[in-house]
Amino acid sequence: MASFEVKGGNKLNGTIVPQGAKNEALQIISAVLLTAEEVTVSNIPDILDVNLLIELLEDMGVKVSRPSRDTCIFKADAVDADYLASEAFRNKGGKLRGSVMVAGPMLARFKKAFIPKPGGDKIGRRRLDTHIIGFEKLGAQFDYHDEEGFFQLSSPRLKGTFMLLDEPSVTGTANIVMAATLAEGTTTIYNAACEPYVQQLCKMLNSMGARISGIGSNLLTIEGVTALGGTSHRMLPDMIEVGSFIGMAAMTQSEITIKGAGVEHLGVIPDKFRQLGIQLEIRGDDIYIPAQEKYEITTFLDGSVLTVYDHPWPGFTPDLLSIMLVVATQAVGSVLIHQKMFESRLFFVDKLLDMGAQIILCDPHRATVIGLGRKHKLRGITMSSPDIRAGQALLIAALSAEGTSIIQNIEQIDRGYQYIDERLRQLGAEIRRL
Numbered sequence: 017m018a019s020f021e022v023k024g025g026n027k028l029n030g031t032i033v034p035q036g037a038k039n040e041a042l043q044i045i046s047a048v049l050l051t052a053e054e055v056t057v058s059n060i061p062d063i064l065d066v067n068l069l070i071e072l073l074e075d076m077g078v079k080v081s082r083p084s085r086d087t088c089i090f091k092a093d094a095v096d097a098d099y100l101a102s103e104a105f106r107n108k109g110g111k112l113r114g115s116v117m118v119a120g121p122m123l124a125r126f127k128k129a130f131i132p133k134p135g136g137d138k139i140g141r142r143r144l145d146t147h148i149i150g151f152e153k154l155g156a157q158f159d160y161h162d163e164e165g166f167f168q169l170s171s172p173r174l175k176g177t178f179m180l181l182d183e184p185s186v187t188g189t190a191n192i193v194m195a196a197t198l199a200e201g202t203t204t205i206y207n208a209a210c211e212p213y214v215q216q217l218c219k220m221l222n223s224m225g226a227r228i229s230g231i232g233s234n235l236l237t238i239e240g241v242t243a244l245g246g247t248s249h250r251m252l253p254d255m256i257e258v259g260s261f262i263g264m265a266a267m268t269q270s271e272i273t274i275k276g277a278g279v280e281h282l283g284v285i286p287d288k289f290r291q292l293g294i295q296l297e298i299r300g301d302d303i304y305i306p307a308q309e310k311y312e313i314t315t316f317l318d319g320s321v322l323t324v325y326d327h328p329w330p331g332f333t334p335d336l337l338s339i340m341l342v343v344a345t346q347a348v349g350s351v352l353i354h355q356k357m358f359e360s361r362l363f364f365v366d367k368l369l370d371m372g373a374q375i376i377l378c379d380p381h382r383a384t385v386i387g388l389g390r391k392h393k394l395r396g397i398t399m400s401s402p403d404i405r406a407g408q409a410l411l412i413a414a415l416s417a418e419g420t421s422i423i424q425n426i427e428q429i430d431r432g433y434q435y436i437d438e439r440l441r442q443l444g445a446e447i448r449r450l
């Protein structure tokens with residue numbers, strides 16, 4: 017279990033380029049299974065989860081070449097569909113959430129799939145019902161193997177239909193869309209997730225010959241085709257990294273430019289940080305954050321305390337709430353952070369309390385932060401990263417704190433943030449991997 021040692025208190029300065037989007041990468045890389053032709057994918061982040069998925073595809077017989085560090089050429093012309101039934105797949109696939117999205121393409125092209133109990137963050141219950149019920153509506157049968165916790169799916173023939181999803185699941189929508197591209201007839205998905213990740217997937221599928229309309233909305237129509245071909249696709253900048261860097265700049269009073277932030281794909285993210293009183297300027301596709309002595313949380317128009325909560329896109333992503341929470345600890349004013357989707361994502365506030373933050377955890381979903389307004393600094397402590405975003409939030413807290421912090425279990429951070437220590441050192445941070 018590796019750790020970061022962080023000496024806090026330095027003001028950072030400079031330019032940082034966001035990596036390619038992790039959650040987009042997991043969808044896009046799964047989609048290469050839909051064709052026997054070559055698919056070139058660029059701006060791939062070099063992070064644990066994505067590398068594991070690429071390894072998984074190689075184990076399945078997909079040919080992968082890497083002309084440069086961030087680009088892969090995939091060719092799924094000799095896939096061993098039986099590999100999915102193996103224990104090796106269950107073990108490796110079970111290490112990341114993204115492995116569930118191998119199922120849609122496998123069902124569509126090879127008529128069978130297995131979904132291992134997926135890994136990913138332990139942030140509360142994360143059901144797969146939307147995926148499975150969607151496949152079932154397309155004509156697949158499933159068995160749930162209780163003891164090993166995996167789903168076995170088969171589909172001699174997928175047939176398009178109308179479906180109204182129970183919830184706009186991000187990976188669920190991606191999975192059903194991928195299966196529907198090769199189904200007979202037309203599939204209509206209402207209450208579909210429409211995050212930029214899903215939009216990017218649909219655009220890539222269309223460039224492979226799929227016929228998807230309604231991209232960017234919650235009503236997707238997919239006219240099935242008989243085969244898909246090769247294409248090239250470039251991942252968007254990771255919007256969660258962009259948000260994390262905005263928060264980090266404010267919290268550490270740093271002047272930072274986020275270069276190539278993919279501004280048009282950020283939705284409400286910049287405005288949510290502005291609601292915390294953080295100044296930021298959009299300069300073309302860059303975001304400039306000036307060094308700020310103080311930032312003051314706004315109130316609602318009637319003067320009541322601001323609430324920041326998550327909501328399916330185009331609402332605010334749950335993956336940035338931990339960052340918002342930590343940044344609010346040094347703001348002037350108060351905010352209620354309401355994490356609606358996940359039950360166990362706010363428990364990391366214990367560590368912030370130990371660092372001297374003023375937070376009241378109201379219940380597992382809600383925390384009220386009373387900003388310190390820099391009256392005193394957080395103090396460095398030893399802590400363990402519980403999940404990817406809490407890990408990054410604690411790293412930001414440590415960078416702003418007085419003294420030295422040790423963050424353990426940083427595999428959680430490495431799951432989603434590429435070379436984070438190296439990139440932060442370039443901005444002037446004192447961070448060391450132990």
Ligand SMILES: CC(=O)N[C@H]1[C@@H](OP(=O)(O)OP(=O)(O)OC[C@H]2O[C@@H](n3ccc(=O)[nH]c3=O)[C@H](O)[C@@H]2O)O[C@H](CO)[C@@H](O)[C@@H]1O
Pocket residue numbers: 039042113114141142143183184185186187188328333334335356357358
């Ligand atoms: C690999 C990947 O892409 N992971 C992302 C994906 O996970 P993932 O696709 O697994 O998450 P889902 O969209 O399925 O849903 C997440 C959780 O929120 C609940 N839920 C979902 C929709 C809704 O309207 N109401 C609701 O309460 C679900 O029951 C589930 O417990 O989307 C999540 C929600 O944006 C993000 O946190 C994850 O980073």
Ligand SMILES: C=C(OP(=O)(O)O)C(=O)O
Pocket residue numbers: 038039065112113114135136137138335404405432
């Ligand atoms: C929850 C996340 O990831 P995963 O779905 O892979 O656990 C995340 O990216 O914040």
